[in-house]
Amino acid sequence: MQAPFGATVCPVRTEADAEAYTAWLASVGTVAVDTETTGLDVFSPGWSLRLVQIGDGDTAWVFEVGSEFDPLWKATLDSGRALIFHHATYDLLALRRLDLYPSTFDTKTLAHLVDPAGQHSLKKLCVELLGADASEGDEKLMAHFRSNGWKKGEGFAKVDLRHPDYVLYSGLDVVLTFRLFQKLRPLVVDSGQAHLVDFERRVSHLMATLTERGMSVDKSYAYQLGCTYDARREAAFDQCVIMGVDNPMSTKQVREALKAEGVTFTKKTAKGDYSVDEEALSLIDHPLAAAVLGVRRAGKFRKSYVEGTLAVLGADGRSHPWINPLAARTGRMAVSRPPLQQLPSSDADVRTMFVADPGHLIGASDYSNVELRVLAALADERVMKQAFLDGSDLHQMTADAAGVDRKLGKMANFLTVYGGGPQALAAQAKVDLRTADKVMSAFKRTYPGVDRWGKKLQMQAQASRYQLRTASGRRLPLDRDRIYAATNYVVQSTARDVLAQALLRLDEAGLFGHLLMVVHDECVWQAPAADAEDVAQSFKEIMSFSDFHGLPLPVDSEVYGASWGAGYQQSTRPEEAA
DNA sequence: TCCGAGAGCGCC
């Protein structure tokens, strides 16, 4: 079949096709691979692989999974030949379900290295790097789905395996992936990041393993917890209705109702309306404000965390969170479906849904103050480094320098990492601007190297088209109107690589099998109860850095108990959550 | 009915 962009798409349906494929394969080296499946949810019941496409920059071969030609494509994936995928994590998990474990180049990873702030979808990259608008295929396929009354999710499961648009555009994707790889590989090398390709491949393979492993969920507890939040939400909702707000989730209604009560606002949203967020409402002494916050919080816990977790359980009853190993421009990872990096930490109830496997205990190991230590080390800030070397309480030191309490000192320390100023501190700590100003200038006075380093980074950025390079060699672009973020970006990116390097060491040390989840500066793991303390110690030893630019990066390691929640403050109302 | 920007909020 003749495809757009001069590509040829060859379905493999006959012996003659198979022979032609074999001949073609003998004449090429690296190939690109893509898969089509019934849906994105690899672990859901009824999920299956439908097509496997293999190709180069000109030709794509499309195999129907389950046909007599399965051995052909399987042998290709098993041949040890370099394989190129776009968004390899997905295809990797799909293929692992068939016990195939290919090694991969991922054009999405390469694209992130080359342009960390850009968009990395196949279609966007095709426009950007190949000048090819490949969206027509998707649109045609979607139109076909719609004409059959299928939603997008349904269509991929139901579309005929031989529907010309399906076959053609499935094939085209591998051709484009191959061409993208050819464009991206030299760009990665030119950007001085060739050494990161293998590093990121190893990290992404490990993270795919975590997704595959998943976590055990206590379903009956989760149902009950959902009901608890629901009841809590109902009660607050009723309060709102009594006070004349039918929909407390409508910012407009809340704003108008509070205005009518004579409340005065100060904070505004980006669009210029008065803000009714938590910061604003918490300053308002009115029962409506409290009730609205109650609805929002209980609603979020129920919908985003409890129901969100239950809704995406795999056929095996486990939670299989998606991990994007290279999500933020800084390289920070992101976890979704469910969003395990964002579970409430102020109380244990939501985390208690996630339990250790039978006979096991859950524990966690996290870097202590990693971003502040990285900041001190990279900025080579003498006072701060010495404080960490002496084991002094840095938050107290900042507080003492400003003559305020520790809490404010701690906020100032963190806010500095985030690039915040006096305004931000005043808002967050609910103190007047004068006090906030005093604390922030005390910070600058006490740790002069931080400001000096920040200014240096900004100078460097301006001298190099707003691009910085981290210690691990990662290219890091700034937004030209927000160069003050330089300090935060470099610190965040470096801290990400600290954890990523630790993950590889954990694997080498044979500990990776214990890992369940990563949360930026933390590993959550499980171990047989009898070994848990030893495993905690091992994680601490392997993750720690003894000398990171002149500073140790120590790790706190703790056995929690039978659930993830066991490490957190237990609910004050256990009878409801029990 | 679908889509997307915006607001809000959970975590580190």
Next chain:
DNA sequence: AAACGGCGCTCACGGA
């Protein structure tokens, strides 16, 4: 001169 960084998720709302 000052500058709150990163993500994922849900809901409401207005426009196509």
